[in-house]
Amino acid sequence: MLCAPGCLFCSAKIEEHIVQVMSTVKAGTSRRSKVKDMSAEVVDSNPYSRLMALQRMGIVENYEKIRDFSVSIVVSKGVQSAITDILTKGGRSRLHIWDVDTGLLGNVSHHFFHREQVGMTKTDAAVQTLSDINPDVILESYSLNITTVKGFEVFMESLRRRNSKNDGNGRNTGVDLVLSCVDNYEARMVVNQACNELNQTWIESGVSEDAVSGHIQLLIPGERACFACAPPLVEAELALRGLRHYVFGVVASGVDERTLKREGVCAASLPTTMGVIAGLLVQNALKFLLKFGEVSPYLGYNSLKDYFPTMEMKPNPQCVNSACLERQKEYLLEKPARDALAKAKIEAEASPKNEIPLHTDNEWHISVLDDSDISALLSDELPKGLTRELPCADEHQEAAMLGDTSVLADDTDLEELQRQLDALNAS
Amino acid sequence: MEEWDSSTKSALTQIPLLSIRAGPRDGAAWTQRLKEEYRALIAYTTMNKSNDNDWFRISAANPDGTRWTGSCWYVHNLRRYDFLLQFDIPVTYPATSPEIELPQLDGKTHKMYRGGKICLTVHFKPLWAKNSPRFGIAHALCLGLAPWLAAEVPILVDSGMVKHKDEEAPSAESCA
């Protein structure tokens, strides 16, 4: 028996747990059987024919590679259902789903829950539902708070664990990509910490607390700004009104938010905004994994203005996250090899192919920044209508620097201090 | 700072600042940070008592000092309302603040995230970020929890969501 549904401290029992969840799938639902090879044949019985058509059209080189990838999704709410649903239909091979809370009745409307699943953890319910949608996907579910020391260790362990397909690939982890769909700054900082330490590329996503805008961001440790490198962005007017993004969230200026208030509630929720962000996130995850198109370093979405700003963020050499600084150092050391590779690639591509012109029009109102815009951003100027949501830390004299023993020489007994506080507490 | 009332501000300025940037995964440096946390909590508690404004009890619930439990109270209409108080020190501490929980009030107010985490004012996180790593647990209680209790307890009591312990049906006796 498990101590609680999804209790991760019984990590040895995870597999048993998965089996248990899978076996609770309702009898009588028509479930298709597993598909061994992804065939391109267009017949009703082949669920992958339309996906494989991407290959025939020359958009994707090898869609079947999707089955070799392993993706870890960290969710707290909201975007989860849309994301895992799309990923599952896309035929992914291994999916970790991380979550922090047990499904409550209030979640039924916008998550995977079917009524009979109330009381299961959200991830277990997701695993059950998704197995129905696509039995080819191997799903693992986890439910615990990753911001705690213990939860973080389990999270790191799950990312490190390898499967046969991607073992020995020279990476630190057993996953190809981490997708973050959490709803708070603290959890994002934890995903950032883990990915910096493991040198794991991840895509961050978020919907603003007023539910009308959102963003996705590709984070490559050492190469791009990590989540701790720069304070999150927010639209200036919203910041003044107390509507927060705990994200690098972006919205256009000029929208009248006078009707938006934050009285009596923490956050709003709009399933369509979440659906759009989930779609953008998974689309870019597919592009990243299958190497087609370009993945924007940052893509914002303002639903009120249909505005999609993009921008690039270089890592901060003064980042407070020490793992980020280590990755930055490594990235610089690898520069000569990277340049040589890029040069060779350009030469190889010099032989002209039938190229499709880029951006013949701009009907989707996507704003793309050119090089001069990007260099402007690096001097800490932000696109119109954006401001930093949190200030940079003030200049601070680090006390705990290596070799500085002045503070570490504080040899007052910790227990003595505890006793003093206890005495105060008792009086 | 114009968002906080004058008593919060004056209390804040008297809590000792911390100096060590270390979280629960940082071994010996964390132990040093913990000492600073204790010093700040001792100073803050002493100050509250001498100002006749004692309002919380908190102590480490595990040897590593990564989980803290205790209680807090608020006086409304001359009656005292007590609540259990708990939080974990996040792995990214002190870059991110502890998320303070009042588990008994979970589900009773919208000014709360799931699990009974209080919904802090929009001014709290910017101030915390600006002052990292100088703010500690005592500052989080002073700037985060105290204003929350002052704003929400009166509403919870007046709407009947929270009852004074004298008004709650004495469960065992009433069944007899």
Ligand SMILES: [Zn+2]
């Ligand atoms: Zn960084």
